[in-house]
Amino acid sequence: MSRTRRQRAVVYLGLSAGLVLVVGPFLWTALSSVKPEREIRRDPPTFWPETFTLDNFAELFQRVDIGTAFVNSLLIALVLVATNLLFCSMVGYAFAKLSFRGKNLAFGLVLVQLAIPAIVLMVPQFVLIARLGMVNTFLGIILPAVVAPIGVFMMRQFISDLPDELIDAARVDGAREFRIFFTIIMPLCGPALATLGLITFLSSWNNFLWPAVVAQSESMYTLPVALNILNGNEGTHYNLLVAGSVVVIAPILFLFVFLQRFFIQGIATTGLK
Amino acid sequence: MNTTTPRAAVGGALALVILAAGCGRDAGEAPEQARNVTTGKATGEVTVWAMGEEGKALGAFVKDFESANPGVKVTVTAIGWDVAHDKLTAAIAGSATPDVSMIGSTWSGELAKTGALEPTPGNLVDKSRFFPGAWQTVDVNGTAYGVPWYVETRVLYYRTDQAEKAGVQPPETWEEFTAFAKALKEKGGAKNGFNQSYTLGASWQEVLPLIWQAGGEIVKDGEYTFDTPQAVAALKQYESLFRQKLAPTDTPENAFPQTFIKGEVGGFFSGPWMIGVLDNDGGPGFGDKFDVAPYPKGPVAGTSFVGGADMAVFKKAKNRDAAWKFIQWLSEPKVQAKWYTTVKALPAVQSAWQEPELTADKRLAVFGEQLKDAKTPPPFPTWEQVAKVLEAELEKLARGRQTPEQTAQAIQSQAGTIGTGL
Numbered sequence: 001m002s003r004t005r006r007q008r009a010v011v012y013l014g015l016s017a018g019l020v021l022v023v024g025p026f027l028w029t030a031l032s033s034v035k036p037e038r039e040i041r042r043d044p045p046t047f048w049p050e051t052f053t054l055d056n057f058a059e060l061f062q063r064v065d066i067g068t069a070f071v072n073s074l075l076i077a078l079v080l081v082a083t084n085l086l087f088c089s090m091v092g093y094a095f096a097k098l099s100f101r102g103k104n105l106a107f108g109l110v111l112v113q114l115a116i117p118a119i120v121l122m123v124p125q126f127v128l129i130a131r132l133g134m135v136n137t138f139l140g141i142i143l144p145a146v147v148a149p150i151g152v153f154m155m156r157q158f159i160s161d162l163p164d165e166l167i168d169a170a171r172v173d174g175a176r177e178f179r180i181f182f183t184i185i186m187p188l189c190g191p192a193l194a195t196l197g198l199i200t201f202l203s204s205w206n207n208f209l210w211p212a213v214v215a216q217s218e219s220m221y222t223l224p225v226a227l228n229i230l231n232g233n234e235g236t237h238y239n240l241l242v243a244g245s246v247v248v249i250a251p252i253l254f255l256f257v258f259l260q261r262f263f264i265q266g267i268a269t270t271g272l273k
Numbered sequence: 274m275n276t277t278t279p280r281a282a283v284g285g286a287l288a289l290v291i292l293a294a295g296c297g298r299d300a301g302e303a304p305e306q307a308r309n310v311t312t313g314k315a316t317g318e319v320t321v322w323a324m325g326e327e328g329k330a331l332g333a334f335v336k337d338f339e340s341a342n343p344g345v346k347v348t349v350t351a352i353g354w355d356v357a358h359d360k361l362t363a364a365i366a367g368s369a370t371p372d373v374s375m376i377g378s379t380w381s382g383e384l385a386k387t388g389a390l391e392p393t394p395g396n397l398v399d400k401s402r403f404f405p406g407a408w409q410t411v412d413v414n415g416t417a418y419g420v421p422w423y424v425e426t427r428v429l430y431y432r433t434d435q436a437e438k439a440g441v442q443p444p445e446t447w448e449e450f451t452a453f454a455k456a457l458k459e460k461g462g463a464k465n466g467f468n469q470s471y472t473l474g475a476s477w478q479e480v481l482p483l484i485w486q487a488g489g490e491i492v493k494d495g496e497y498t499f500d501t502p503q504a505v506a507a508l509k510q511y512e513s514l515f516r517q518k519l520a521p522t523d524t525p526e527n528a529f530p531q532t533f534i535k536g537e538v539g540g541f542f543s544g545p546w547m548i549g550v551l552d553n554d555g556g557p558g559f560g561d562k563f564d565v566a567p568y569p570k571g572p573v574a575g576t577s578f579v580g581g582a583d584m585a586v587f588k589k590a591k592n593r594d595a596a597w598k599f600i601q602w603l604s605e606p607k608v609q610a611k612w613y614t615t616v617k618a619l620p621a622v623q624s625a626w627q628e629p630e631l632t633a634d635k636r637l638a639v640f641g642e643q644l645k646d647a648k649t650p651p652p653f654p655t656w657e658q659v660a661k662v663l664e665a666e667l668e669k670l671a672r673g674r675q676t677p678e679q680t681a682q683a684i685q686s687q688a689g690t691i692g693t694g695l
Binding site: 063 | 325
């Protein structure tokens with residue numbers, strides 16, 4: 001065997017081990033979701049289901065209004081993706097390319113927000129939302145996340161790297177700021193926007209605490225909030241939870257498979273430049 | 274989900290700081306006076322929050338109340354246990370509370386301190402109808418905030434087949450208990466002896482009953498007392514099982530209760546939900562291989578731990594009268610017995626145990642008997658923090674890193690620093 005073939009074999013072996021580590025838990029979850037509860041909790045555990053059943057999903061859909069929660073989650077995530085794409089890039093553009101008084105202070109405040117854990121803001125934010133009369137509304141769930149500081153930071157970094165000459169040329173031609181933003185800047189931000197969209201979608205899709213606190217009726221519940229009802233004080237129904245996890249993960253996997261090109265490019269983009 | 278718990282604690286603590294600054298009551302203030310509720314039929318809409326499976330089941334369960342009170346509509350929102358505490362503290366801070374909420378049995382002190390809970394009307398419920406331990410969970414320095422809903426208590430579970438093989442009966446005293454665990458291990462075939470929790474999660478529930486059984490109190494005159502001779506005696510009893518190798522300290526997480534089903538451990542102390550778990554996981558026939566018995570008596574008593582959930586009404590309730598009437602209905606013996614058949618939650622009202630639904634099961638009678646001698650930790654706002662301290666120190670004790678005396682001192686000094694929070 002030649003040296004390169006051996007090297008390649010080692011590389012493939014390493015990659016295969018990595019694949020097992022990454023795919024293993026997903027596969028385990030998926031397979032467990034079609035096992036009866038007793039089999040899930042058995043020791044030693046079984047890998048391939050001995051008894052194949054769809055009862056877990058049937059029970060899950062019967063106990064929790066998954067359909068409503070799914071639509072709520074999707075709706076909230078999509079609205080947040082749209083607002084973040086628009087507003088984060090607008091603010092990012094202003095920080096990157098415009099000069100105005102207090103710019104550094106304002107940008108400093110954005111950075112400070114990155115350092116504050118969301119949990120610290122929860123109660124004051126809730127009081128604010130409550131005074132605005134937005135408890136138990138979609139607006140109440142969405143509003144605090146309409147412009148995420150991380151998105152502003154990301155877009156500012158990306159737009160800073162675009163050449164000033166483009167903007168100057170447009171200005172000389174008489175374009176106003178909005179025109180420059182929409183026709184010159186936005187089309188160049190493709191990879192950054194794709195990343196921001198994915199990050200926003202994921203964080204909204206997985207967000208548990210805030211929607212759980214704001215939503216006060218089950219018709220407003222998102223998926224993670226609805227699934228949490230199944231988590232009993234004493235004893236957990238693992239069969240229902242794994243089935244629920246599959247329902248939560250499936251759209252993300254789907255999204256990832258279709259958008260992974262952007263995702264990988266995007267991770268490279270979020271790195272320091 | 275695990276990652277949310279410590280954060281949740283921070284959020285809750287923060288909420289309290291804000292509330293305490295804004296509208297906390299002074300310690301010296303006179304107890305609040307409860308207002309009576311009007312009698313007659315309940316009308317209007319009542320909003321109720323309830324956790325987990327109970328919350329899911331309650332939605333359908335309230336139909337009986339609605340048909341008995343035409344014109345009333347009870348809207349139940351099920352909320353997850355993981356978020357319940359944060360959701361309540363946020364709702365209180367934002368004045369967005371429901372009329373009624375289920376609350377954990379150790380929460381009433383903390384929530385009452387915010388001033389958001391309404392004292393229980395004197396003309397509504399008779400506290401002598403409840404198990405005294407259950408009523409303790411809503412009693413904050415002499416004023417009741419809410420009504421006990423259902424209870425749970427810990428008893429001894431053991432393998433009847435192993436006990437028979439070893440020729441021993443369920444123990445009645447601490448001395449007999451040690452001999453019992455020894456017999457199960459050496460003659461009964463339970464190679465690891467007895468399962469006693471020592472890690473984060475539930476170990477404090479193992480030790481609290483022992484302190485009470487030794488005649489100790491964990492609170493006296495508004496201060497935690499974990500360094501009494503009685504507490505040391507309890508810790509010695511707890512530790513002796515590990516020292517004599519009658520309880521394993523190397524059980525992987527979540528290995529229990531499979532270890533009991535496989536017969537590696539012959540017994541444990543736990544609550545009523547374990548019957549369902551064992552019947553389900555043990556498979557057909559396992560139900561004949563285990564039984565329950567009351568706690569063995571210590572030097573003074575055979576006191577167990579009582580937990581469960583209470584129902585509370587908020588001061589900002591839009592429909593106060595109907596809210597209290599709904600709670601009163603939940604505490605009627607027949608309704609309590611029916612609730613038991615719905616979600617297997619044990620009645621907090623003593624006379625409900627005379628109903629046929631509860632007298633049919635012999636194992637249940639053991640729980641009913643134990644509930645007559647069961648106590649709760651004080652409903653102090655800081656209790657959860659103190660429980661964490663207990664768990665951390667108990668693990669050191671179980672692993673032989675410190676003596677019972679050192680453990681008692683360590684718990685006391687930390688609990689003293691934390692304070693009762695009232």
